[in-house]
Amino acid sequence: MTVVEERPAPPASPPPRRTNRVxxxxxxxxxxxxxxxxxxxxxxxxxxxxxxxxxxxxxxxxxxxxxxxxxxxxxxxxxxxxxxxxxxxxxxxxxxxxxxxxxxxxxxxxxxxxxxxxALRMAPPDAPKRMERLPQHAEDLARTGAPAEVAAGLAADLRRRRFRTKVREREDGVWTVSAEKGFLKETGNLLFHFSLLAVLIGVGFGHWYGWHANRLLVGGADQGFCNTLTQYDDSTLGPRVHAADLPIFCLELSDFDATFQSTGQPKTFMATVQVTQDNGPAETRKFTVNDPLRLDDANVYLLGHGYAPILKFTDRHGVSQTKVVPFLPIDGMQTSEGVAQFPDANIDPKTDKRDPALQVGFEGRYLPTSPTDGSATSAFPAENNPMLYLTAYRGDLGLDVGTPGSVYSLDQGQIASGELKNVSGTRPHALKLGDTWTLDDGTKLEFVGTREFATLSIRHDPAQGLLLVGAVLGLLGLMLSLAGHRRRVWFRVRPQADLPGSPPAGGGSVVTAGGLPRTDYPGFPEEFKALVKAAEEGKP
Structure with a gap:
């Protein structure tokens, strides 16, 4: 009778663990x-x-x-x-x-x-068993002295060559020297990337807590401005900056010196300003294009230069108005275009009411040096023969409707619709310095003179220092990364008696060397040969 032994069923395996797809x-x-x-x-x-x-x-x-x-x-x-x-x-x-x-x-x-x-805290790894398989190796280098002494000498020589070394003794009496060099490459890589992070942080911090604004500043005491948003042509504050946080200072352009080459290319631009900070006394400061005006909490950069004609308009009631109107350059020779608007002209003195249909605007072009051929472009950027070409328009200038518009040109839609009528004829009227132009209704426009203006950019970037440090460290890290080459060298030192056929009491040592470049390093074979040659010093 056969007895069948019943074996217990194997324990059920746990169900497979479901992976969370999210x-x-x-x-x-x-x-x-x-x-x-x-x-x-x-x-x-x-x-x-x-x-x-x-x-x-x-x-x-x-x-x-x-x-x-x-x-x-x-x-x-x-x-x-x-x-x-x-x-x-x-x-x-x-x-x-x-x-x-x-x-x-x-x-x-x-x-x-x-x-x-x-990796910096770890010791270099021990020598491999088969060093003949390494890209660089040398065998049977005879040295005098015991293995421990030879290994210590090799390690000292490698340390003088700025290798990190580790000397080990094995149970069979063989000594090994492990050496490693070239960590500056990875250090340079990390330094470069951390400097890039510093630059990104500086850009973000500067965007949050910085501000900048632009101002076209005409020369003269009556054209100065103070650091408030309402006195800038345009401005941008960082998300963490409020208008009350702006520093207190005022600027006034007292002089502008511009020199040009014979070809008309700018040679030097220098602005002289009167600066008042924190309600203190005024100081005279000068700055140029590449040397900004550095204030306590802002830098003022010189971007451009131009001319502002001074125009005196006398309306039909004998009331005069004088305006300094900047004309914007449109080419390198300072050919400039602009507009002078007189919305308050021709107010009836009896009723003190203004007729919008009698508002006057002048649009045209200013040439610092008018050419002899009569063309409408300047021949030179300096004021050698100034000429003003203007077209007069009379009608509603559209300044009372509240619609934003350019202060450097008239509304072409109003001209096309006839709300502004050309009252100067088919050709612009030419005015030399000091000339007076009498319009059809007896009103007069006099070209009094010009003033120079400077286009300024006022900026505050609290992260400028961080950006500079990041850029310098990035350059340093890149140089280290390109110059560094990581490599490892091993030496195995054993007693000379271990060699087949050697006398039992040789008293010397035999050295085996191997080298491995961790990165692409064309100069490693020459360096390894120099290390092997140094290891052979004292050869019997």
């Missing part, structure tokens, strides 16, 4: 975002995204050029405005690339820094 997706996305490849792609995208900021005029740098771009490209400019083309560095799409790059760099650099610190 967590897996987040983990994989984080790994992709923090990879070096993604960081390089984002850095490239950031460089590409900054190109429109160099191609198109930026309102934060020069609002006048943006206005001129609207005039020259009336169809394209509104599209660029919607896409952020005139405020590239403040646009949402640029900020998104910026933040992604910032996150990617942090997630990429911090683990590398931890691994690098761990």
């Amino acid at each position: 967590w897996a997706l987040l983990r994989n996305s984080w790994r992709q975002l923090t990879s070096m490849r993604t960081a390089l792609v984002l850095l490239f995208l950031l460089a590409v995204a900054a190109i429109p900021g160099s191609v198109f005029p930026q309102r934060s740098v020069n609002a006048e050029r943006v206005t001129r771009y609207y005039q020259e490209h009336p169809d394209l400019a509104p599209v660029l405005e919607r896409l952020g083309g005139f405020e590239v560095y403040a646009s949402p799409w640029f900020a998104s690339i910026y933040l992604l790059l910032f996150t990617s760099l942090i997630g990429c650099v911090v683990p590398r820094l931890i691994d690098h610190v761990r």
Whole structure:
């Protein structure tokens, strides 16, 4: 009779653990975002995204050029405005690339820094068993002295060559020397990436707590301004800056010295201003294009230069008004265009009422040096033969409706609709310095003179120092990264008696060497030969 032994059933295996798909997706996305490849792609995208900021005029740098771009490209400019083309560095799409790059760099650099610190604290690994398989090796190098003595001498020589060394003794009486060098390459890489992070932090901090503004400042005591938003042509405050936080200072342009080469190219620009800070006494300061005016909490940069004609208009009631009107340059020879508006002209002294239909505006071109051929462009940027060409318009200037408009040109729609009528004829009227022009209704316009003006950019960036340090450290890190080459060298020292056929009491040692470059280093074979030659010193 056969007895069948019943065996207990094996325990049931636990059910497979279900993977959280959301967590897996987040983990994989984080790994992709923090990879070096993604960081390089984002850095490239950031460089590409900054190109429109160099191609198109930026309102934060020069609002006048943006206005001129609207005039020259009336169809394209509104599209660029919607896409952020005139405020590239403040646009949402640029900020998104910026933040992604910032996150990617942090997630990429911090683990590398931890691994690098761990590698610096670890001793170089022991010599491999088969050093003949290494790219560089040398065998049977005879040395006098015991293995321990020879190993200590080799380690001391390597330390003089700035290698990190580790001497080990094995159970069979063999001594090994491990040496490693070239950690500056990874140190340079990390320094470069951390400096890039510092630059990104500086840019973001400067955007939050910085501010900038532009002002066209005409010479003269009556044209000065103080640091308030209402006295700027345009201004931008950081999200953490309020109007009350602006420092207190006032500027007045007292002189402007411009020199030009014979070809008309600018040679030197120098502005002389009267500066008052914190309600203190006025100081005379000078600054140029490449040497800004540095105040306590702001820097004043000189961007441009031009001329402002002084026009005196006498209306039909004998009331005179004098205005200093900046004309904006349109070419390198300072050919300038502008408009002078007199909305308060021809007010009836009996009723003290203003007839909008009798408002007067003059639009035209100013030539610092009028050419002899009578063309409408200046021959030289300095005022050698100033000439003013103006067209007079009478009618409603449209300044009372509250619609924003350019102060450097008349509303062409009102001219086309007939609200502004040309009262000067088919050709612009030419005025030399001191000339007076009498219009058809007896009103007069006199070209009194000109004043020079300077286009200023006033900026405060609290992160300038951090940006400078980041740029310097980035350059240093790049140099270390390019100059450093990580490599390892090993020496195995054993008693000479261990060699086949050697006398039992040789009293010497035999050295075997091997080398491995951790990075592409064309000069490593020569360096290894020099180390081997040094190891052979004292050969019997």
